[in-house]
Amino acid sequence: MADTEVRKIIHVDMDAFFASVEQRDDPSLRGRPVAVGYAAARGVVAAASYEARKFGVRSALPSVTAMRRCPDLVFVPPRFDVYQEVSRRIHEVFALYTDLIQPLSLDEAYLDVTANRRGIETAWRTAKQIRAAILEETGLTASAGISYNKFLAKLASDHRKPNGQFAVTPDMGPAWIEVLPVSRFHGVGPVTADKMKRLGIATGADLRAKSFEFLQQHFGSSAGWYYAISRGQDDRPVNPDRVRKSSGSETTFDHDLTDPAEIEAGVLRMAEDVWNWCESRRSFGRTVTVKIKYGDFRQITRSRSQTGAVTTRDALRQSALDLVRSVFPVAKGIRLVGVTVSNFTDAPATGEVELPMFREGQAA
Known part of the structure; x- marks a missing residue:
């Protein structure tokens, strides 16, 4: 990885980030199976500690299922303000080593360290120093993947978790890809993985054996991506x-809602969250979208675009209310609502992440 002609990419991924922050701040949680979220009927696990993962508890798992798998599971309400502050400190560490930082979320990012700002012998040693600095600054562990491109670096960061790192060098990259299951590849979701399986594609080697024409026939515009990553x-x-x-x-x-006042209250809480983000970044969009998911999981959206940006809290609240009111009266209960602003007229601040998804029982 010392060849200066080869890009040096590090993918840093914090270990069980939300849950690790909670265990750090509450010593009584250390060594115990912890889920960040709410133990309510409609609860969803936002993050799980490694102790919980041994029981099959994962993010996005319904809380009821998580408790069934792990009766001793401890639920902790999320503290997104704390996670965001810790994430800021982590990014300050990144900035000591490179200006080329691409955040993917609060707890992971790509770093291009080809320029070698600190004069460290290899990207491997750079990753070790970054992980050590994060531990010193936050008390949390991180894993890292090092390679000559982003796809391989992201795969590599998962290879020695938790609290480890792995490098995929140019001479080993194609061969290393061959033995991996395609379900692990970034850009291959569960539906695509199932389709590939039906087509006889289970590993990177199987994917590489298919012609570009075959991939284009079955996967359309994604064919070029699959053809490239298989190599x-x-x-x-x-x-x-x-x-x-x-x-x-x-x-x-917590339960399916049919009362318009209760539904509107939920929409207004989400509009408030979005407005706080927009105001803090001075980033305002022209399009407001309200997302609605019914009790039977059918989902619809309602959107409205304006000629100018939505630049006041009241305007955003009113737009969101008008959109949700367009589906009243509701014939069946609503289990989820969301509010989104898009088509920014001023580019958002670099490297910001999505607002967190609030779950049942969480105060706005």
């Missing part, structure tokens, strides 16, 4: 100026 190729740069396209927040209710 360990990814030319995407680490882009610190990635423009946010939207900002949104949503909530799942």
Whole structure:
């Protein structure tokens, strides 16, 4: 990884971030299975500690299922303000090593350290120093993947979790890809993985064996991506100026709602969250969208675009209310509502992340 002609990309991923913050701040939680979220009928696990993961508890798992799998599971309400502050300190560490930082979320980011600002011998040693500095600054562990492109670096960061790192060098990249299941590949979701399985594609080697024409026939515009990654190729740069396209927040209710006043109250709470983000970043959009999910999981959206940006709290609240009122009266209960602002007229601040998704029982 010392070849200066080869890009040096590090993908840093914090270990069980939300849950680890809670265990750090409350010593009684250390060594115990912890879920960040709410133990309500409609609760959803936002994050799980490694102790909880041993029981099959994962993020996005319904709380009821999580408690069934792990009766000793401890639920802790999320503290997004704390997570955001810790994330800010982590990014300050990143900035000591490179200006090319592309955040993916509060707890992970790509770093391009090709320029080697600190004069460290290799990207491997750079990653070790970054992880040590994060531990010193926050008391939390991170894992890292090091490679010559973003796709491989992200795969590598998961290879030695938790609190480890792994490097995929140029001479090992294509061969390393061959033995991995395609379900682990970034850009191959569960539905696509199932489709690939039906087509006889289970590993990177299977994917590489398919012609571009075959991939195009079955996967359309994604064919080029699959063709490239099966060969360990990814030319995407680490882009610190990635423009946010939207900002949104949503909530799942404790029970399905039919009362318009209760539904509107939920929409207003989400509008308030979105407005706080927009105001703090001085980033305002022209399009407001309200998302509605019914009790049977059918989902619809209602949107409204204006000629100018929504620049006041009252305007955003009114737009959101008008949109949700367009579905009244409701014939069936609503389990979730969300509000999103998009089509920004002023580019959002670099590297900001999505507002957190609020779950049932959480105060706005």
